[in-house]
Amino acid sequence: MAVVTPAGAGAGPVLEFSDVVLRFAGVTAIDRVSFTVDPGELFAIIGPNGAGKTSIFNVLSGVYAPEAGSVSFLGTDIVGHKPHAIAAMGMARTFQNIELFENLTVIDNLMLGRHRHIRYGWLSAMAWLGPARTQELASRRAIEEIIDFLEIEQYRKYPVGLLPYGVQKRVELGRALAMEPRLLLLDEPVAGMNLEETEDMARFILDIREELEIPIVLVEHDMGLVMDLADRVLCLDFGKPLTTGKPSDVQQHPDVIAAYLGGGSAVDVAASDAAADDEAAGGRGEPTAGTHDRPAETKGTR
């Protein structure tokens, strides 16, 4: 698989998120949050529903502009950059509610992930000579490696809209990988998956991290997964950072326990298995333990 060299190994952090504030009418979705992600690190963000996790991703990928604070990616301040410019720098992302192109095949979805590597223009495309042809073939070869890696060979030519939910989640991960990203943002990659699918996904995430050495920011409600995979964890509540640290420390932190319990959740985070993994039920304070209902498939990210 096309291996990305770890972003300037030895150099500074891949991502620096400093004192960011994001407000919507009446809600402060992100309230002075700061964190950094180091090369090769798997950084997790947890917190109850509505804590502001997805909002952080939207600020990172340029979909929302923060009110205050700075975001530096590979040493460049990206606040105010357009999403496509940030993507072109190598930030890839998956969405909480799958954002695949349902009408397009698995191959075309993954090929779209290659967009930032395409160097030919529309005139060359129309003639289908030289650069267009070579680059298309090279892209195809690259995505076939991803198809192998994610074990989705048999779905190649299907429109993704027809595929089962768990496979779609994989295809979306594949599309992000096709970008050969320098930072990967995963928004609830195992939400709504059964145990087997969750284990497969965990294996893929580990492989991405160890073999491809791509730094990852993971948002996930499945505490077991977070505890097993993450190097460091940031816990948020109502947009405010509660604590950042090693998984075991965060898990024991009184504020974290209070945030989950205080919300009325029946789940004890310290009982580090599939906790609060269901956000479909929506509101804070729904008892969620043990259910693996698939989130209602909704369009729109946010």
Added chain:
Amino acid sequence: MSNALTRRPELYTTYAQDMALLDTPAKRNSVAALAVAALTVPWLVVDPVLFLFAQGFALAIGAIGLNLVTGYAGQVSLGHAFFVAVGAYTAAALTGDTDTRFVGFGLQLVVGLPVAGLVAGLAGFVISPLASRLRGLYLAIVTLGLVFLGEHLWKEWRSLTGGLGAGRPGVVADVGGFRFDQPGEVFGVLMSSQQKMYYLCFALLVVFAVLARNLARSAVGRAFGAIRDRDVAAEVLGVPLAKYKSIAFTVSSAYAGIAGSLLYTLTSVIEPASFNLLMSVQYIAMILIGGVATISGSIAGAMFLGFLPFVTRQAPALFPWISTDPALRDGGFINVFQLEAILYGALIVAFLVLQPRGLFGLWVKVRNYWKGWPFSY
């Protein structure tokens, strides 16, 4: 081994094969058969019907253009007639006689046709920023405004267009002294102007269809689809929306311009009032009937609508209540032009409701049925 592989023609051994345009033997054979049929038609049918074919090919180039921007990139445009007009007038002016009262430069079609495409493409490029600001219905309405603006411009700019009711001479199809628009000998064989124009339009359609198909299967075509289906996800994947909408409008308008210049090579007079909303709607009908986001569908839809008048003009002979006289002086209930307009509307509605993927979708159903025969699924 190689034997075993050749006996399984649908097994690909390279990505290049898998990505080829005509990727199955069935496709290659049917395209070859179609090409042979298309080349023999001029010797089998009479000139008036040949004219309809040639016109259908020219319309198809325009329909492919509209399908690129509306079908592939999802930007609904009602302004196609405007770009057709830009192409028609550019080509007519460039190829027109220098010594008439109309603007004319006496150039060859080999100059007139490409420049018509370029000028129309440029016009599309200029208005494309609108598309990055507006979407859906708003874009449709603004592009509709373009048609009205054009109607006014063509009415007033008499030296170019001849003004309402009069018009100006069409495009002169002169290539190095070879006149496509006049009968004459070709390699010792006498050919009518219709036969020559048929071949010209057919050749150009093949070229522009292949170019469009290539665009559609490239990264640009994928970006179009991404913008159409989910624009936020497209941006986050690194697809700049404004840039690709602009490419879509530019290419689409250039196709409209080429279509416009070819269409008025076929007809001897350009009537400024013809570039109206109805013309835009006809192009929309072509892609809806033929199949959204397909090149072959665009061609099928254009041929279908191109031949529709041929069918409706026979109607008065069969039904006395359909009149050939626009003023209905012969006591008819409706005239053929009204009948056509009603048919466009009815067909659009029927296809949208019953067969949203158009003739192309219908064909896919038939093909799958025969593939699976005698099983129904």
